[in-house]
Amino acid sequence: MATTRERDAEQFGVTLPDVDRFRWLLGLVVPAALVVVWHLLVATGVFAAHQLPEPIRVVGTLYGMGVSGELWGHIAITLQRVFFGVILGVSVGIVFGTLTGLYGLASDLFDPLLQSLKNIPSLAWVPLFLLWFGIGEGAKVLLIAVGAFFPVYLNLSTGISNVSEDLIEVTEVYDLGRIESLRSVVFPAAVPSLLVGIRGGVGLAWMFVVAAELIAASQGIGFLMSDGRVLARPDIIVGSILLFAFFGNLSDLAVKEVETRVVDW
């Protein structure tokens, strides 16, 4: 393909601009079109403004809340919950993932239980956590940690137990010993799986934070959302959704960036 294009360029004596560099802009075309359609649908009265506000009103609301300072407290507390929840969930996930990945006994003991717990929907935990831990920050952080835990646990556990037998044989032939072979072969080989797990965990953390904040919070983006419903302010609801989308994407990109930097092989 490239060669054909180069040949064409030579033939006509022109140099084509390097289009590939701007390719990512294509990803903005459809969302931008949707915003336009959204605006038109509301402007022409297909959707009533009290159900779906115009895009510009959503932006205006967010901007207003930003200027008044009200918005930042909500964002900060949500980010804080997600952050601590992810730290806790990923840490516990690493511990259990490593144990079950390395030791058959640990896997036999814990894996069946954890495999079935992972199928419990996030909202199902909420009443129990409220009962146990009250409506404080602890309950929310724990709930988010539950979400972040499972992908890390599942990926790391299989990542460690599936390290290539070929490489294990190398460590045996060269008598690396248990500790050294873990340090220089097994754990590095499992790093890509761990990062895939963390990425999934961060994604689920955002789902769980909504669950936590919708039901029992007096601050946070999720609270803002349910407040928007109570106040019949669709602009606040849509604005909150956009905030979740924005920060969810941002954190995903961040983990992805770490992934490409660390796993450069």
Next chain:
Amino acid sequence: MSSTGERTLAVEGLTKRYGDTVALEDVDLAVDEGEFVAVVGPSGCGKSTLLRVLSGLEERFEGRAAVDGVDVRDGGSDAVGMVFQEPRLLAWGDVRENVAVGLPADVDRDEPAARDRIDRLIETVGLDGFAEHSPGELSGGMAQRVSLARGLAYEPEVLLLDEPFSALDQLTKYEQQDNLLEVWEAQGTTIALVTHDVEEAAYLADRVVVLGGQPGTVEAVVDVDAERPRERTDEELMAARRAITDALGV
């Protein structure tokens, strides 16, 4: 180095079964210090199994397999290094780190002396300037050289090579074979190489053990007397190749 007067590598009456399948039956093999022995045989004759037994990767077998008089099940395999059919490198390490995997356990890899040794080995296998490259950036032949350097770093009594060049194109294969001979002559390592390539066996080895059939048994032992350095078209090599081919029954 064999203080006990034993052969460097001694295999007697080796039989290896996988369930009902007999991979090797009553195999004898003896390799002296500094000798280059090739084991040739068709696919499925148990060539690789033989190396797996010697390197301690297979612990259940009948008969005797010893390195320097020490049974491979009693730590004799610790004196054996292995170059596998595939390079089997650590993708996350560079060439230097990969070679360092072979360093004996009691050597501190961060010591300057160890570093120098690694760098010299990298040079020996002809990879000067590639110490900081990652395996993903190397060609198949270069990766296999890293694997060879890793085996040498281990300072083994015997270096085992399991069809190390079978995945390479003809030209690269010739280069690698000559490089292996240079390394062998420079380091004086005892080598046992397994291959299905008759030409390769005759060109490289002092002695060629022909395994045949299923289960694998020793069909013949062919001495290759051609003087070194050898020409690939040497009359004596041709004769050795004919003898090997005859023993294989082809």
